[in-house]
Amino acid sequence: MEWSQIIEAYQLQPEEIEQVTERVFKIKANSQQYALKKSRLYPDDLGRWQAIQQYIQQKQILGFVPIYYAKNNQPFVRDQDQIYYLMPWVEQDYTDQPIDEYASVIHAIGRLHAATMDYHQIAPLKQNKEGMEQQFQQELSSYRDQMLKYVRYFEAKRFMSPYELQICMYYRDIEQIFNQLERWQEIYLDVMEETNEMKYTLCHGNIRPSHYVITQANTYFLNWEDALMTSPTYDLANYYQYLFQFHDCDMGKVTDSFSIYCRYIDLSDYEKSLLVLQLLSPANWFHEVFTSVQSSRNKNNVNCSIKIEQEYRKLLFGLQLQDFIYKTLKSEQFEETY
Known part of the structure; x- marks a missing residue:
């Protein structure tokens, strides 16, 4: 599967793609910023991972960044054995006030x-x-x-x-x-x-x-x-x-x-x-x-x-x-x- 197919699965038209780390990509599309993660999950891990995602959403836990669903109504895109998922991009705050x-x-x-x-x-x-x-x-x-x-x-x-x-x-x-x-x-x-x-x-x-x-x-x-x-x-x-x-x-x-x-x-x-x-x-x-x-x-x-x-x-x-x-x-x- 090519990059265009992975991104298209989320119905995005990217304006810019930046590789931030080996596994994280910052995507600018539709006037918003997204984080695409190439996960370390294996296909056998998906059931546990999805159950955890659902549990976190049900509990409405603060500090959880939601996962976007692809157009096939799955919270991930699978490319052979590689699993990708998409989240909003959260920017670190940089202020004059020191943070502990x-x-x-x-x-x-x-x-x-x-x-x-x-x-x-x-x-x-x-x-x-x-x-x-x-x-x-x-x-x-x-x-x-x-x-x-x-x-x-x-x-x-x-x-x-x-x-x-x-x-x-x-x-x-x-x-x-x-x-x-x-x-x-x-x-x-x-x-x-x-x-x-x-x-x-x-x-x-x-x-x-x-x-x-x-x-x-x-x-x-x-x-x-x-x-x-x-x-x-x-x-x-x-x-x-x-x-x-x-x-x-x-x-x-x-x-x-x-x-x-x-x-x-x-x-x-x-x-x-x-x-x-x-x-x-x-x-x-x-x-x-x-x-x-x-x-x-x-x-x-x-x-x-x-x-x-x-x-x-x-x-x-x-x-x-x-x-x-x-x-x-x-x-x-x-x-x-x-």
Whole structure:
């Protein structure tokens, strides 16, 4: 299918087409501006994606940019395995008055979750508590063994590559993360006993600057292709981990944003512990380490070091945030222990 056919499916006569990113095109037509997105959706994803779109419209969620229907009455145009959809173009506001991006985005996340909140019984999880405890212990033991194995292997070398030196230097910090992860696993299992239900909301699934637009009136979320119904901690963990990969992440604003979010959604101790378990999970860090070791023959040490550093920052900033979150736990048993 040619471009003309895709655009004609929306009955537009474009005056100008500008490629903004690899997948987003800005179209001027009929005295209006549109955003045409070449999505990452697969044909098998369409049913879920359409259901999410309908749910958002029914709930009249603020910050949602509507999807235009093509002339065949479908909210997308399909070109073989490629899926395209069309939205109004929303322009970012640029004013002399500074905008606190952290606060604007967390307010929008809070409104989204509050507008779609429901509850989900956790009885099946509680029944499997013993199995979860064993799984936690096995995973953590495996992580510790892997870390020690890597450090011993690298230190036995006469010369270490930059990423190998990084891994050895981070050993103490990673061990501290293991210790805190173990502690939060215990907290999670303890508060589970006191919990009967957990919150269940619509999560955007991939909140990052390229997926939202901040205006004076609102913050609009774009690209709902990864949206799903799950614990609200899913969005928080993903958003914070995106911020944490940068060395200049403002932890003061991050902790403020968490307090702002809790005005919209009163997270239980169970949900806070779930959030921390997501933030302190070393799975992605070990994935990058393993990938670096496997691809060491390519000698792309700079790229390996960058990815390992980003995952390390996520864990280190997560360690700082968990300290703040611990102080907000409501159960009396945690008040004098830390």
